[in-house]
Amino acid sequence: MTAINPNFGLTHFYCHPKKRIKWEDVVHMEGDRNYTLFVFRNGQQYLASRSMCTFEPRLPAGFVRIHKSSIVQLAFVKTIDRYEKTLCLTDGTILQVARRRWKEVVRQVIALRL
Numbered sequence: 739m740t741a742i743n744p745n746f747g748l749t750h751f752y753c754h755p756k757k758r759i760k761w762e763d764v765v766h767m768e769g770d771r772n773y774t775l776f777v778f779r780n781g782q783q784y785l786a787s788r789s790m791c792t793f794e795p796r797l798p799a800g801f802v803r804i805h806k807s808s809i810v811q812l813a814f815v816k817t818i819d820r821y822e823k824t825l826c827l828t829d830g831t832i833l834q835v836a837r838r839r840w841k842e843v844v845r846q847v848i849a850l851r852l
Contacts, residue, residue: 759784761798765829766810779814781829800850804835804843812850820844 759778768775769790776784786793790809794801803809810825810833817826823835825843835843 761801762811762813764801764811765814765827766808766831766833767793769807769809777829777831779829802843802846804833804839806836808833812847815847815850818844818847 759776763778763780765777765779767777767790772787772789774786774788774790774793776786778784790803790807794803794809797809800813801809801811804825810827814828815825816828818824819826823837823840825833825835825847827833
């Protein structure tokens with residue numbers, strides 16, 4: 739895992755001074771107190787020493803907070819389990835959706851697929 743520099747723009751951010759990461763490659767983000775783990779479509783992971791609320795206001799459209807500790811990019815949602823209230827992502831990750839966020843998350847996933 740590599741630390742992420744907070745210098746980022748609308749379409750990308752930098753995890754090293756010379757390495758630019760595109761937001762479109764981020765599958766999901768997981769927060770743990772003051773750290774954020776980024777998981778990318780190629781399987782790589784990067785750890786930022788900043789909380790998710792640092793990144794959330796700068797995220798482009800297509801990202802949604804599904805839980806206190808998780809943000810996903812809707813384009814990578816493969817299936818929705820309405821009974822377990824979980825999302826299965828294209829990389830096989832299964833993430834729990836918060837009860838209070840469930841209706842809005844489902845609405846956004848369905849809207850994206852129409």
